[in-house]
Amino acid sequence: MKEGPSIEYMLDRLTAIPAVFMKEFNKAGGSGTGLELSAIVNDLLLDTGDKPLNPDEIKKLENSANKKNYRKLIVILCHAYHDLFFLENRPEPGLIRKFFFSQKLPALGAVVDSEELFISDPDRREELCRLALDAVNLFPGGEDEKRAKERLATLDSIERKKILDRTREAQQRAREIREAMLRQEAEEAASKMSRE
Amino acid sequence: MKHEDMVKSLSERVPLLKKEWLGIYRRMGEHPHAPKWNTLCGDRLFEADLESVRSFEGKLQKERLNFRELPPESIILWCSEMERRSQWFESVLNGIDIKNDWCRITPMTRRDMQSKLEQIVPLDADLSRLVVNPTSGTTGHPIPAPNHPAAVGCYDPLIQYALRMNGLNTDCSGDKVAAIQICSQQKTIVYHTVHSYLEGAGFAKINLEQNCWRTDESSAFYINDMHPVFLSGDPYSFLDYINRGIEYRPESILSTAISMEKIVRDKLHGYFRCPVVDMYSLNETGPIAYSCPHDPSKFHILPNDIFVEVLSGTGEPVPEGERGEIAVTGGRNPYLPLLRYLTGDTASMNYGECSCGEISPAIVNLGGRKLVLFYGKSGKIVNSIDISGIIRSFPVYTFSFIQRSDYRCTLKIAAGGELTSRSAKFMKEKIESLFDNEIKVEIESENILLKEKTMPFICELEL
Numbered sequence: 001m002k003e004g005p006s007i008e009y010m011l012d013r014l015t016a017i018p019a020v021f022m023k024e025f026n027k028a029g030g031s032g033t034g035l036e037l038s039a040i041v042n043d044l045l046l047d048t049g050d051k052p053l054n055p056d057e058i059k060k061l062e063n064s065a066n067k068k069n070y071r072k073l074i075v076i077l078c079h080a081y082h083d084l085f086f087l088e089n090r091p092e093p094g095l096i097r098k099f100f101f102s103q104k105l106p107a108l109g110a111v112v113d114s115e116e117l118f119i120s121d122p123d124r125r126e127e128l129c130r131l132a133l134d135a136v137n138l139f140p141g142g143e144d145e146k147r148a149k150e151r152l153a154t155l156d157s158i159e160r161k162k163i164l165d166r167t168r169e170a171q172q173r174a175r176e177i178r179e180a181m182l183r184q185e186a187e188e189a190a191s192k193m194s195r196e
Numbered sequence: 197m198k199h200e201d202m203v204k205s206l207s208e209r210v211p212l213l214k215k216e217w218l219g220i221y222r223r224m225g226e227h228p229h230a231p232k233w234n235t236l237c238g239d240r241l242f243e244a245d246l247e248s249v250r251s252f253e254g255k256l257q258k259e260r261l262n263f264r265e266l267p268p269e270s271i272i273l274w275c276s277e278m279e280r281r282s283q284w285f286e287s288v289l290n291g292i293d294i295k296n297d298w299c300r301i302t303p304m305t306r307r308d309m310q311s312k313l314e315q316i317v318p319l320d321a322d323l324s325r326l327v328v329n330p331t332s333g334t335t336g337h338p339i340p341a342p343n344h345p346a347a348v349g350c351y352d353p354l355i356q357y358a359l360r361m362n363g364l365n366t367d368c369s370g371d372k373v374a375a376i377q378i379c380s381q382q383k384t385i386v387y388h389t390v391h392s393y394l395e396g397a398g399f400a401k402i403n404l405e406q407n408c409w410r411t412d413e414s415s416a417f418y419i420n421d422m423h424p425v426f427l428s429g430d431p432y433s434f435l436d437y438i439n440r441g442i443e444y445r446p447e448s449i450l451s452t453a454i455s456m457e458k459i460v461r462d463k464l465h466g467y468f469r470c471p472v473v474d475m476y477s478l479n480e481t482g483p484i485a486y487s488c489p490h491d492p493s494k495f496h497i498l499p500n501d502i503f504v505e506v507l508s509g510t511g512e513p514v515p516e517g518e519r520g521e522i523a524v525t526g527g528r529n530p531y532l533p534l535l536r537y538l539t540g541d542t543a544s545m546n547y548g549e550c551s552c553g554e555i556s557p558a559i560v561n562l563g564g565r566k567l568v569l570f571y572g573k574s575g576k577i578v579n580s581i582d583i584s585g586i587i588r589s590f591p592v593y594t595f596s597f598i599q600r601s602d603y604r605c606t607l608k609i610a611a612g613g614e615l616t617s618r619s620a621k622f623m624k625e626k627i628e629s630l631f632d633n634e635i636k637v638e639i640e641s642e643n644i645l646l647k648e649k650t651m652p653f654i655c656e657l658e659l
Contacts, residue, residue, distance in 0.1 A: 173314050178314075180342070189328060190239055190327045190343070191209075191389045191399060192329065193351060193391075193399055193428050195377065196452060196477050
């Protein structure tokens, strides 16, 4: 991994996202004043020295409306990457594309109520900036690779959601067992011919 | 109760009830000297449960388990399966090669069972069949263990096996009373029922305490007329049976719950003139071992689905013949898979085939729970089981009950915030009432949990 821009630089970039990026998307096949996802992604890929989207990839993006917050996350990331640093220090071709079409972004989108949290919430904003750097094999300037990985792990929304779900499940299970035990202690047990 | 209501009520508790089993059930229940029954109970076995009990019985006979310090392959496989189903197993076995790193596995303790039960119960266990059998609480650590009717149903073949190995030749099944469990407590549940595994043979749990019967002689008449094949109980209840002059002598005596001293065994043997079988059994594990017919101080491992080892304080198996704490792995309770579960009892292991023909290893020098009696100033005897029975009904983790030489009693408890000062006072009053309020009981709360090896009952009276 190489050293990239500092995390503060990335945070400032994300906070300054123009309002137009937060507009609604145009409907597939339709026209209007909304966002055209494929066009935004294509601009970024070309400007960072990558190939444009192929028809399959365009179709995937068009058909991803049901993935909660996914498309908006891509738009936010396009803005983050469409920065002088990345335009001058082009990431290895294919890395941004791989990140956009990975399972990571739909999973990340699914754990938050609104994509705006990735702009307004300090932890989520930092998480997205760190993810963006990590996806193109960079760690934040002023840090080392190890520290960057550790910090990203502490901010990991998907893992946090998994832990919360597991905790909730464990609590629910504990409640069920306690209730079953209490119910059954009040009732009769099964007959046995010896005692302990 | 009307006949139809009785049948309906019984079949709810004995789902496989057959019409021909009603004769023995009614004979037990409606005898003119029958106890004052205070509860209803049954085996709760459905067809699939009974099949699993029978399958367990078949393996129990044919596949006796012989092992030494390390677990056999069947236990390793079982642990691997549990690793996928129980959070406890998953976390304790994380990074462990079960077969090669067995001694590194952190043992499960009674405290774990009390405070982390939800991690131990397999995630896929269907809780709808869960039952909770009460424990007499003689260990000082009252553990309400969840169980399944099919696992409880396996007590019957295990008991039958232990009795047969000790010379019982009579079949316990069919139109007869297989057993009567004798209790001698101020208060306990008493019921009669039939067991599906034994083809409807009858079983009754009775209490010798006088106020449970219609007349002074009722218990003797009743037991005699029921003619049970064997009597089960604890040493104290059998001594009370003898003291009351009850003459009926069964074909076998099965003693559990409290360890039996040699002098008591000799007395029972002399009185009953039949095999006296001692069984080491815990509520959390079910029967673990039975006394050898050739040397009753030796207990052969009974089920073939458990691995028993004796561990040092650091969790290492101690060499054969050295004393350590008994740990159990395996079992058939679907809600309580055990992984090196420390029972709190001490013993040493004895490997190799026995002269009695049993090939499973044996536990020797078992330092189980002793019979302890307490006394009121006017001579009234209070059984420790009555005291633990009261404590068990309160949220107490561990306890220790001590009677001083001046009759005063102290109950040391470790309890969570669920035990309010009001309920502690209620518990104290209930225990004092066992002594007819002649003795004062002081309750001391411990901030830290009492050590597991603290003796639960100590009587310092010199009578």
